[in-house]
Amino acid sequence: MELILALAIGVLVGSGVWLLMRPRSYQVIVGLCLLAYGVNLFIFAMGRLYVGAAPIMPKGGFVDPTAYADPLPQALVLTAIVISFATTALFLVLMIASRGATGTDHVDGKERQS
Amino acid sequence: MMNDGAMPDHLMIAPILIPLVAGALMLFYSDRNRQTKLIMGLVAVGLTFLASIELMADVKSATEQGGTVVGLYRLGDWPVPIGIVLVLDRLSAMMVMLTALLAAPSLIYAAAGWQGKGQHYHSMFQFLLAGVNGSFLTGDLFNLFVFFEVMLAASYGLMLHGSGPERIKAGLHYLAVNLAASLLFLIGVALVYGTTGTLNMADIGRALYWLDDAERLLFHAAATFLGLAFLIKAAAWPLGFWLPPTYGAAAPPAAAIMAIMTKVGVYVILRLSLLVLGPDAGLSAGFGASVLMIGGVLTMGFGMIGVLGTPELVRKGGYLAIISSGTVLAAVGFAQAGGGSSMLGGALYYMIGSTAAIAAFFLIAEPVSRDDRGDDDDTPAEADGFDPLSERWAPMGLGTVEDTTAPASQRTVSWLTMAICFGLVAAMLAGLPPMPGFIGKLAILRGAVQDNLPAGGHLPVILWAYAAMLILSGLGALIALMRFGIRRFWAEEGPTPRILALEVVPVVMLLGMIGLQTLRSDALLGYTNATAGALLEPGVYRNAVLADAQDVRAAPVQNLAPDPVADDQDANGPNAAAEEAQ
Numbered sequence: 001m002e003l004i005l006a007l008a009i010g011v012l013v014g015s016g017v018w019l020l021m022r023p024r025s026y027q028v029i030v031g032l033c034l035l036a037y038g039v040n041l042f043i044f045a046m047g048r049l050y051v052g053a054a055p056i057m058p059k060g061g062f063v064d065p066t067a068y069a070d071p072l073p074q075a076l077v078l079t080a081i082v083i084s085f086a087t088t089a090l091f092l093v094l095m096i097a098s099r100g101a102t103g104t105d106h107v108d109g110k111e112r113q114s
Numbered sequence: 115m116m117n118d119g120a121m122p123d124h125l126m127i128a129p130i131l132i133p134l135v136a137g138a139l140m141l142f143y144s145d146r147n148r149q150t151k152l153i154m155g156l157v158a159v160g161l162t163f164l165a166s167i168e169l170m171a172d173v174k175s176a177t178e179q180g181g182t183v184v185g186l187y188r189l190g191d192w193p194v195p196i197g198i199v200l201v202l203d204r205l206s207a208m209m210v211m212l213t214a215l216l217a218a219p220s221l222i223y224a225a226a227g228w229q230g231k232g233q234h235y236h237s238m239f240q241f242l243l244a245g246v247n248g249s250f251l252t253g254d255l256f257n258l259f260v261f262f263e264v265m266l267a268a269s270y271g272l273m274l275h276g277s278g279p280e281r282i283k284a285g286l287h288y289l290a291v292n293l294a295a296s297l298l299f300l301i302g303v304a305l306v307y308g309t310t311g312t313l314n315m316a317d318i319g320r321a322l323y324w325l326d327d328a329e330r331l332l333f334h335a336a337a338t339f340l341g342l343a344f345l346i347k348a349a350a351w352p353l354g355f356w357l358p359p360t361y362g363a364a365a366p367p368a369a370a371i372m373a374i375m376t377k378v379g380v381y382v383i384l385r386l387s388l389l390v391l392g393p394d395a396g397l398s399a400g401f402g403a404s405v406l407m408i409g410g411v412l413t414m415g416f417g418m419i420g421v422l423g424t425p426e427l428v429r430k431g432g433y434l435a436i437i438s439s440g441t442v443l444a445a446v447g448f449a450q451a452g453g454g455s456s457m458l459g460g461a462l463y464y465m466i467g468s469t470a471a472i473a474a475f476f477l478i479a480e481p482v483s484r485d486d487r488g489d490d491d492d493t494p495a496e497a498d499g500f501d502p503l504s505e506r507w508a509p510m511g512l513g514t515v516e517d518t519t520a521p522a523s524q525r526t527v528s529w530l531t532m533a534i535c536f537g538l539v540a541a542m543l544a545g546l547p548p549m550p551g552f553i554g555k556l557a558i559l560r561g562a563v564q565d566n567l568p569a570g571g572h573l574p575v576i577l578w579a580y581a582a583m584l585i586l587s588g589l590g591a592l593i594a595l596m597r598f599g600i601r602r603f604w605a606e607e608g609p610t611p612r613i614l615a616l617e618v619v620p621v622v623m624l625l626g627m628i629g630l631q632t633l634r635s636d637a638l639l640g641y642t643n644a645t646a647g648a649l650l651e652p653g654v655y656r657n658a659v660l661a662d663a664q665d666v667r668a669a670p671v672q673n674l675a676p677d678p679v680a681d682d683q684d685a686n687g688p689n690a691a692a693e694e695a696q
Contacts, residue, residue: 020294025286032293039297039304046308073307076256080300083263084293090270091289098286101279107290109283 005045012038025095025107029088036084040077047073123172126187126202128165129210129247130261132158137240148229151236155221158240162247163214170207182648184658186253194660195317201253201659204645205462209250209381212466213374215627216473217243219620223477224367226616231276231365238275242268242371249378253659255303255313258382262299262347266292269375272368273360284363291346291356299343305336316659319390319652322398334401337391341402344386347379348439350409351416358420358432366480369431370473376435377469380442387450389652403451407576410444413437414583418590427479427598431472434543437587438468444580445558453577454565455650457558459643464554466638467631471542471551474624477617478536482602484611528613533603535621540599542628544592545585550631555584557639 012034019031047070055071057063095105102109136158140151173183185202188194221239229235245265252258270292274285307313309329310321325333342353349357357376361369383406391401417437421430445461542549562577573581631638648654 020290028290032290032297035294035297039300042301043304043307046304048308072313073304076303076307079256079260083260084296087263087267087270087289087293087296090267091286091293094274094282094286094289097277098279098282101282107286109279109286 001049001051005041005049009038009041009045012041023106023108023112025098025105028107029091029095032084032091033088036080036088040080040084043073043077043080123185123187125165125168125172126185126200126251127189129162129169129214130200130244130251132161132165133240133243133247137237137244140237140240141234145233148225148236152221152225152229155236155240156218159214159217159221159243162243163211163218166207166211166214169202170211173202173204173207182644182654184655186659186661194662195312195314198257199253199314199659200251201316201655202251203655204641204648205381205385206250208462208466208641208645209377210247212377212469213243213246213250216371216374216470216624219477219623220367220370220473222623223370223617223620224365226614228276228365228367232274234271235275238268238271239371242272246374246378250381253315255306255315255318257313259296259299259303262378263296265375265378266296269368269372272372273364275368276365281363284359287356288360295343295346298339298346302336302339302341302343305332305339309333309336314659315386315389316656319392319395319656320660322390322395330397334398337386337398337401340386341383341405344379344382345409345443347376348383348443349376349379349413349436350439350443351413351436354413354416354436354439357436358424358429361432361435361476362426362428366428366476369428369476373435373469373473373476376439377442377465380439380446380465383443384446384649387446388649389655392450392650392652393452394652400451403447406443406447406450407580408447410440410442410447411576411579411583413440413443414587416440418583418587421594422590427483428476430594430598431475431479434468434475434591435472437543437591438465438472441465441468441558441584441587444583448562448577448580449646449650454561455646456565456643457561458646458649459639460554460557460559460561462642462645463557463631463635463639464551466642467542467550467554467628470624470627470631471539474535474539474621474628475543477621477624478532478539481611481613481617482532482536526610526613528615528618529610531618532613532621533599535618535625536595536599536603538625538628540592540595543588543595545588546592548632550628550635551588553632553635553639555588558584 016031016033016035016038019027019034022028022031050069053067053069055069055074057068098109099105104111106112136154140154143150169185172185174181182204186194187200187202189198189200192198217239221236224235224239242265245261245263245268248261249258249265252261270285270289273288274281303313306318309325309332310318312318312321322330322333346353346356348354361372364372387402387406391398391403393399395401414437417433417435417440420433420436424430424433442461442465445458449455449458538549542551545551545555547553559581562581563573566573566577
């Protein structure tokens with residue numbers, strides 16, 4: 001499982017970084033999304049991997065911390081997802097505005113002269 | 115610790131709550147009631163300022179001269195390493211006050227017309243203040259991320275306020291750069307949590323002792339990621355190319371308040387590098403100090419070249435902000451490497467004055483650039499009805515009396531006030547006496563020489579480079595600004611652009627603040643020196659935060675089967691962790 005997760009994070013971040021360097025704003029936004037997915041999985045992995053363990057302990061029941069997943073990274077991921085979703089939505093709006101204002105989807109607002 | 119008793123000091127959360135509530139309340143009003151919103155905003159800023167005065171009085175030790183009291187506020191009253199805390203010390207109190215002081219002039223300036231150029235200016239402004247104050251006050255790394263995002267989300271809106279292709283283009287770049295930086299921040303936070311098992315800034319420093327070699331390597335990687343993220347926000351070279359176009363394109367009042375945002379990046383680097391990686395951090399002591407020193411000096415050089423090279427006045431402001439960031443960053447690097455506290459104290463003093471001056475610069479730059487025909491040094495005069503030759507023959511406007519088409523009376527009082535303010539701000543940014551820029555730089559240089567001159571009498575090379583850069587960057591700023599000032603205020607004839615009193619008043623307010631900083635420089639330098647001293651003794655901060663913290667890691671894993679008598683109390687510790695995730 002570790003190998004699969006590591007590969008997934010690597011592929012997501014690698015593709016994200018490559019797309020981030022591209023000149024089209026749509027590629028940049030997809031790249032940022034992929035990067036955010038990779039980073040979110042990474043935060044998850046930093047809380048160590050558990051299989052079939054609940055993060056929330058029952059009230060008053062038997063509590064052995066080793067039988068439960070670490071809840072903190074899950075909370076962090078949730079927050080990070082919300083924030084990156086909102087900022088990506090804003091970026092999308094801005095991208096459309098830029099397309100309307102400049103007539104091109106190049107990130108610099110004009111095609112490169114060559 | 116202030117809250118030894120049962121009653122916590124609720125005032126500490128006021129600088130976050132006041133703008134947040136004010137910003138939210140404004141949303142209930144229609145956007146046409148701008149005057150109402152303006153008054154609400156000014157009241158909120160005033161209340162924040164009053165709260166910051168009270169907080170600043172709290173951090174000064176009553177018994178010991180120059181001592182520090184660290185205040186702690188547990189959000190939701192969760193026990194310390196589990197829950198999120200707000201921490202108040204000299205540095206955060208000072209930064210909160212600076213934010214409030216910059217916010218008021220910026221709001222008044224916006225009332226001159228910019229507030230009406232788009233939607234919800236005042237709400238976004240208040241949310242920005244809430245995010246900035248939160249970043250200054252929080253003691254938790256992930257909470258810092260959240261406040262950072264609050265601040266950035268508001269700043270995207272403010273940056274785009276007024277719309278237009280130029281702003282949209284710069285905003286697109288700004289947004290992309292900051293999204294990428296936020297992701298680096300998250301990677302750093304995740305690595306810190308993975309290695310130390312905590313996100314409380316004071317607790318991270320404590321957990322650092324127990325790391326083995328492999329974990330320490332990972333922790334250093336985390337510190338590098340966090341450092342990269344904050345250096346991007348602080349616009350250090352080579353990560354600061356986004357700043358001048360962004361600030362140049364933003365509306366002037368927005369750019370003025372965004373001057374504090376680069377300082378938030380500087381603040382976090384200052385806080386983390388001295389608290390976590392400071393001199394007492396064992397094997398990790400001084401990690402990244404050389405990057406800060408060399409990077410800071412290079413940043414100052416980059417800013418100097420930029421301010422000399424760019425023709426647009428607003429962009430010069432961006433490069434001046436970069437110079438100011440670089441100056442403080444390098445001083446932090448020196449302090450982290452053991453360069454003594456008086457240098458850092460001088461740098462903090464310089465930071466207050468230069469931030470106010472840069473904010474004032476952005477407010478001046480737009481009105482005086484109105485109807486500016488640009489730098490006509492090497493381009494022939496525009497063919498706008500004048501004979502280009504006659505224009506060329508009146509260098510610096512020193513033509514004979516008969517030639518002068520525009521009598522002096524055409525220069526309005528507000529124009530002249532702006533010109534004088536421009537000169538004073540330029541003197542401040544160049545570091546000429548008696549402005550605080552001079553006093554701050556002198557204090558930095560004196561600290562550098564006094565604390566670092568060993569018996570042999572040789573300063574390290576990097577300190578020489580820093581001292582030289584400190585003076586050269588001032589010279590660069592002086593040349594660039596005087597060139598503009600002479601051309602625009604002396605040489606130019608013809609009617610001056612209309613400048614409203616509402617645009618002059620905030621600039622005069624900021625200059626008054628700078629003047630006060632000179633007049634009370636003794637008290638202020640004493641405060642910043644004590645701040646620097648406290649920052650270099652992170653034990654005080656750490657002990658105050660962790661005074662009654664249980665160490666969750668040190669406890670062996672035990673069977674916490676419910677005790678029939680007191681099951682709720684026993685399960686409290688682990689449950690707290692689970693509850694906090696909600």
